[in-house]
Amino acid sequence: MRFGVVTFPGSNCDRDAYYVIDHTTDADVQFLWHKDTDLSGVDAVVLPGGFSYGDSLRCGAIARFSPIMEEVVRFANAGGPVIGICNGFQVLTESGLLPGAMLRNQGLTFICEDAHLNVANGHLPWTALCPETIVAPIAHHDGCYFADAETLARLEGEGRVAFRYCDRDGEVTEAANPNGSLNNIAGITNARGNVLGMMPHPERNAEAELGDGSGAWVFRSIVRAFVQGEVGR
Amino acid sequence: MRIRVHVTPRVGVLDPQGKAVAGGLRSLGFDEVGEVRVGRVIDVTVAGLSEEQALARGRQMASQLLANEVVEDFDVHVTAN
Numbered sequence: 001m002r003f004g005v006v007t008f009p010g011s012n013c014d015r016d017a018y019y020v021i022d023h024t025t026d027a028d029v030q031f032l033w034h035k036d037t038d039l040s041g042v043d044a045v046v047l048p049g050g051f052s053y054g055d056s057l058r059c060g061a062i063a064r065f066s067p068i069m070e071e072v073v074r075f076a077n078a079g080g081p082v083i084g085i086c087n088g089f090q091v092l093t094e095s096g097l098l099p100g101a102m103l104r105n106q107g108l109t110f111i112c113e114d115a116h117l118n119v120a121n122g123h124l125p126w127t128a129l130c131p132e133t134i135v136a137p138i139a140h141h142d143g144c145y146f147a148d149a150e151t152l153a154r155l156e157g158e159g160r161v162a163f164r165y166c167d168r169d170g171e172v173t174e175a176a177n178p179n180g181s182l183n184n185i186a187g188i189t190n191a192r193g194n195v196l197g198m199m200p201h202p203e204r205n206a207e208a209e210l211g212d213g214s215g216a217w218v219f220r221s222i223v224r225a226f227v228q229g230e231v232g233r
Numbered sequence: 234m235r236i237r238v239h240v241t242p243r244v245g246v247l248d249p250q251g252k253a254v255a256g257g258l259r260s261l262g263f264d265e266v267g268e269v270r271v272g273r274v275i276d277v278t279v280a281g282l283s284e285e286q287a288l289a290r291g292r293q294m295a296s297q298l299l300a301n302e303v304v305e306d307f308d309v310h311v312t313a314n
Contacts, residue, residue: 061298061301101301103304144249
């Protein structure tokens with residue numbers, strides 16, 4: 001299995017994602033350039049964190065017009081695994097691959113801290129190997145997840161909420177919600193489960209040097225799902 | 234000709250910036266302040282279009298890119314200069 005990590009102008013977590021896939025999973029990995037018009041045959045795509053196109057207009061709004069995004073959308077709709085982390089999640093909502101939108105954090109501040117995440121659905125291709133809670137840092141100004149009531153009910157009803165902000169004991173509480181996201185949502189998937197968007201950075205806690213390393217299970221989960229033929233084009 | 238697009242947070246969508254600005258205004262003594270919503274203005278100059286065409290094109294620009302209709306509303310005006 002081979003991952004492709006997309007570099008947009010302003011991406012700054014692309015190398016972290018590359019490193020983590022390379023060092024903590026059995027998969028191979030390569031970079032993809034935003035101007036590429038094909039995915040070089042990769043089996044999974046990472047849209048990394050950062051400030052693509054300087055967050056001009058809205059976070060992720062311009063990146064969706066990158067030549068490579070046309071292929072990413074096609075790949076995702078064909079069932080290929082795609083993860084968007086932080087700015088990558090914003091690109092996924094702006095490009096219509098995931099519903100909803102990110103608002104300015106409720107407290108108006110940029111937040112950079114570890115977040116405890118309750119794995120709300122542990123049966124998704126991206127979460128199947130995750131323990132009940134994982135730790136992944138957040139670093140964002142616009143991470144307050146919003147969707148209209150109907151969309152939210154659909155996400156909840158279909159088990160498409162992958163992660164919720166929780167406290168150290170795994171309890172999903174209002175106090176543990178760092179940014180005002182509806183229903184403490186930190187990550188969601190599309191209807192098929194092959195596309196995951198999450199604001200926290202699992203690649204920033206994938207080895208013991210940076211915490212408990214639990215973020216690595218997100219990547220290991222999708223590798224296993226792919227190897228077992230549960231996900232993929 | 235200039236197309237002016239006003240983008241504002243959709244009614245019912247939390248606007249923490251607006252809340253903060255409202256608090257600032259009240260602390261300055263503007264006790265009459267109710268709700269404040271913070272949006273943005275985007276000016277686009279165009280050529281070779283009638284006013285009617287400019288309005289229609291401006292609305293397309295707004296709904297396809299300038300506003301995110303999941304969380305924002307927009308309003309399009311056209312002026313001669």
